[in-house]
Amino acid sequence: MKGDAVQTTLLRPGPLRALARDTHLTRLLVMLLVLIIFFAIVKTDGFFNLLTWQSMAIQFPEFGLMALGVMLTMVTAGIDLSVVGVANMASIGAAVVMLSMAPKGADPATATGAIAVAICLALAIGATAGALNGFLVAKVRIPPILATLGSFELYTGIAILITGGKPKSGLPNLYGQVFAGKLFGLIPVPLIVFAVAAVLIWLLMTKTAFGTKIYMLGTNATAARFSGLNTTSLLVRTYMISGIYASLAGLVMLANYNSAKADYGSTYTLLAVLIVVLGGVNPNGGSGRLIGVVLAILILQILSSGLNMFPNISNFYRPLIWGGVLLAVITANHLSGRRSHRRIAKRKGLPQ
Amino acid sequence: MSQLVRKAIRSNEFYVFLVIAAVCLLIQARSGQFFTANNLVDLANAMVVPGLFAIGAFLVIVSGGIDVSFPALASLAVYAVTRLLVDSHYQGGILLPFALVIGLGAVLGAFNGLFTSRLTVPSLIITLGTANVFSGVMQGALSSVQIPKIPPAMADFGRGSLFVATNPVSGLTSSMPVSFLILLAVLAAVFFLLRYTMFGRGVFAIGGDGSAAARAGFSVRWTKFWLYVIVGVIAAVAGLIRTCGMGQMHPTNLLGMEMMVIAAVVLGGTAITGGTGSLTGVMLGTLLIVIVENSMILLGIPTFWQQFSLGLLIIVGTGISALQIARSGNGLRAALR
Numbered sequence: 001m002k003g004d005a006v007q008t009t010l011l012r013p014g015p016l017r018a019l020a021r022d023t024h025l026t027r028l029l030v031m032l033l034v035l036i037i038f039f040a041i042v043k044t045d046g047f048f049n050l051l052t053w054q055s056m057a058i059q060f061p062e063f064g065l066m067a068l069g070v071m072l073t074m075v076t077a078g079i080d081l082s083v084v085g086v087a088n089m090a091s092i093g094a095a096v097v098m099l100s101m102a103p104k105g106a107d108p109a110t111a112t113g114a115i116a117v118a119i120c121l122a123l124a125i126g127a128t129a130g131a132l133n134g135f136l137v138a139k140v141r142i143p144p145i146l147a148t149l150g151s152f153e154l155y156t157g158i159a160i161l162i163t164g165g166k167p168k169s170g171l172p173n174l175y176g177q178v179f180a181g182k183l184f185g186l187i188p189v190p191l192i193v194f195a196v197a198a199v200l201i202w203l204l205m206t207k208t209a210f211g212t213k214i215y216m217l218g219t220n221a222t223a224a225r226f227s228g229l230n231t232t233s234l235l236v237r238t239y240m241i242s243g244i245y246a247s248l249a250g251l252v253m254l255a256n257y258n259s260a261k262a263d264y265g266s267t268y269t270l271l272a273v274l275i276v277v278l279g280g281v282n283p284n285g286g287s288g289r290l291i292g293v294v295l296a297i298l299i300l301q302i303l304s305s306g307l308n309m310f311p312n313i314s315n316f317y318r319p320l321i322w323g324g325v326l327l328a329v330i331t332a333n334h335l336s337g338r339r340s341h342r343r344i345a346k347r348k349g350l351p352q
Numbered sequence: 353m354s355q356l357v358r359k360a361i362r363s364n365e366f367y368v369f370l371v372i373a374a375v376c377l378l379i380q381a382r383s384g385q386f387f388t389a390n391n392l393v394d395l396a397n398a399m400v401v402p403g404l405f406a407i408g409a410f411l412v413i414v415s416g417g418i419d420v421s422f423p424a425l426a427s428l429a430v431y432a433v434t435r436l437l438v439d440s441h442y443q444g445g446i447l448l449p450f451a452l453v454i455g456l457g458a459v460l461g462a463f464n465g466l467f468t469s470r471l472t473v474p475s476l477i478i479t480l481g482t483a484n485v486f487s488g489v490m491q492g493a494l495s496s497v498q499i500p501k502i503p504p505a506m507a508d509f510g511r512g513s514l515f516v517a518t519n520p521v522s523g524l525t526s527s528m529p530v531s532f533l534i535l536l537a538v539l540a541a542v543f544f545l546l547r548y549t550m551f552g553r554g555v556f557a558i559g560g561d562g563s564a565a566a567r568a569g570f571s572v573r574w575t576k577f578w579l580y581v582i583v584g585v586i587a588a589v590a591g592l593i594r595t596c597g598m599g600q601m602h603p604t605n606l607l608g609m610e611m612m613v614i615a616a617v618v619l620g621g622t623a624i625t626g627g628t629g630s631l632t633g634v635m636l637g638t639l640l641i642v643i644v645e646n647s648m649i650l651l652g653i654p655t656f657w658q659q660f661s662l663g664l665l666i667i668v669g670t671g672i673s674a675l676q677i678a679r680s681g682n683g684l685r686a687a688l689r
Contacts, residue, residue: 142674145476150666157660283474320488326481330473
C-alpha cells in the first residue's frame with residue numbers, strides 16, 4: 001500500500017511535474033520557443049509586428065479546425081482524410097445559398113438572413129458528410145483510410161458538379177465583414193472561432209463520458225465492445241464532429257478568400273494529419289492530448305509565417321518541410337518509445 | 353471441369369468481369385463506337401501506366417500497407433533523369449534513361465522502405481510524408497518546370513508502335529505502343545515473384561498476419577524493405593513510359609493518380625486488410641476504371657462527373673469487399689477490430 005501513496009503524489013497534477021512527465025509536450029514547447037527566438041533574432045522587425053500575428057491568427061484556424069476533427073478520429077484509431085473535401089463542399093453550399101438569397105445589392109436584413117441560413121446549411125452539410133464517413137467506417141467496416149479517401153473524392157466531386165470547377169464569388173459584404181473582421185479592432189474573428197471550438201473539444205474529451213469512451217475505443221476496440229460500449233454510435237458521432245469542424249473550417253476559408261472553389265486548401269489534408277501526429281496523438285489510437293495538438297498548430301503556423309519572411313525560399317519547399325517534419329517526428333516518437341520500453345524493462349529486471 | 357466453374361463463380365474476378373462486360377455492352381449500345389479496333393487499342397494504351405502503378409500498389413496492399421507516394425516518386429525520378437539527360441545533350445539510346453530511372457526509383461523506394469519497415473506507424477502516414485518530401489524536392493530543390501523537348505531516344509520510344517489499328521468508319525487510327533510489352537513483362541515477373549519465390553509468399557504472409565509470419569520464419573523487415581524498393585522501381589518505370597508517351601516532361605502530370613490506382617486494386621478484389629488478392633483481379637479492376645474514364649466522352653457525359661464517379665466507385669468497391677471480409681469466417685478478427 002506504500003506504493004500507492006507514492007503513486008498518488010506522483011500523479012498529483014502540478015504544471016511543472018506534468019511537463020516533466022510528458023516528454024513529448026516538453027519537446028513541443030522547446031520547439032516552439034526555439035522557433036520564436038530564432039525568428040525574433042533573425043527577423044526582429046517583421047516578427048514583432050502586430051500585423052504578422054494578426055495574419056497568423058486569421059490563417060491557422062483554417063487547418064487548425066480540420067486538425068481538431070482529425071485528432072478525434074485518430075484517438076479512435078481511425079483517420080479522417082476527407083476534411084478538405086467536406087470543407088469545400090460546405091463552403092460552396094453556403095456560397096450558393098448566399099448568392100441565391102441575397103444577390104448583389106440586397107438590403108442588409110436579407111443579407112443577414114441569408115448568412116444565417118448559409119451557416120446552418122454548411123454545418124448541416126458537414127454533419128451529414130461526417131455521419132456518412134462514420135457509417136462507412138462503423139457499419140460497412142471499410143478501413144477509415146480508404147473510406148475517407150473515397151469520400152474525399154466523392155465530396156470534391158460533388159463540389160465540382162455544383163460549381164462546374166469554377167470559383168463562386170460575389171458574396172454579401174456583410175459575411176466577410178463579420179467572419180474576417182476583428183473584435184475590438186484587434187482580435188481576428190477566426191481566432192475566436194478556433195478558440196471556442198478548441199475549448200468545446202477540450203470539454204468533450206476530458207469532462208464527458210463520450211471523451212472517455214472514445215479513448216477506450218481507440219485503446220482496444222474489442223475490449224470496448226465487450227464492456228458494453230455502442231461502438232457504432234460512438235464512431236458515427238466522432239466522424240460527425242470531425243465533419244462539423246471541417247465545415248467550420250470551410251466557412252472560415254470562405255471568408256478569408258471571399259470565394260469558394262472545389263480545390264481550395266488542397267495541402268491541408270497532409271497538414272492536418274501532420275499536426276495531429278506532431279501533437280503526440282498515437283496514429284494507432286487511444287492516446288493524445290488537445291494541448292499537444294494546439295502547440296503543434298502554433299509551431300507549424302509560426303514556421304510557415306517565418307519562412308514567408310525569407311523571400312528567397314520558394315513556396316515549393318513547403319511540402320518538403322512538412323513531409324520532413326512529419327517523418328522526423330514519427331521517427332523520434334518511435335525511438336523514444338523504444339527507449340522508455342527498455343527503461344521499464346530494466347527497472348523490472350525483465351529481459352530487454 | 354464443373355469444379356473449375358464453381359470456383360470461378362465464387363471468385364471476385366468473375367463479378368468484376370461481368371461488370372466490365374455489362375459496361376462495354378452499354379457503351380456499345382449507346383455510342384456504337386466501343387468495339388472498334390482503334391478504341392480497343394486506345395484502351396490498351398491507356399492501361400499501361402495505371403496498370404503498372406496498380407501492380408505496385410497491389411504489392412503494397414497485399415503486404416497490409418497502403419502507399420500514396422508512388423506518383424510523387426515516379427515524377428521525381430523521371431524529372432531528375434530527364435533534366436540530367438537534357439542538360440547533358442544526351443543523344444544515345446533508350447537503355448541509359450531506363451537504367452537511370454530504375455536506379456533512382458530503387459533509391460527512392462528504399463527511402464520509403466527504410467521508414468515503413470522500421471516504424472509501427474501506419475504506412476499511409478509515412479507515405480503521405482515521403483510523397484511530400486518527393487514533390488518538395490522536385491518542385492523546390494530542382495525547381496521543376498515543364499521540359500518541352502525530351503532526349504530523342506525517349507521521344508522515339510514513346511512514338512514506337514507495335515501495330516496500327518484503323519477504324520473503318522471514321523478513319524481514325526490508333527497505334528499500340530511498345531510500352532505495352534513492358535506492362536506484360538512486369539506482370540509476368542511479379543506473377544513469378546509472388547507465386548514461386550519465398551519473398552513473394554512472405555509478402556502474402558505478412559499481409560495476412562505480421563506476427564504469425566515472423567513466427568513462421570519470415571524476416572518482416574527485410575521483406576517490407578525490398579518490397580518498397582521493387583514498388584519504387586515499377587512506379588519509376590511507369591513514370592518514364594508516361595513521359596516518353598507524351599513526348600514532354602510535365603512534372604505534375606502524374607500527381608493525384610494514387611486514388612484512382614488504389615481504387616482499381618481494391619475493385620479487383622484485393623483485400624484492403626492485406627493477405628489476399630490476385631493480379632488478374634488487379635488488371636480487371638484497372639481495366640474497369642480505364643474503360644469508365646475513357647468512355648465518358650463516348651457517352652457524352654461531362655468530365656465534371658469524373659471525380660464524383662471515382663469516389664462512388666471507391667466507396668462501393670471497398671464497401672463490398674469489406675462486407676465480404678466481415679461475413680467470411682476467417683474475417684472474424686478483422687470484423688472485431
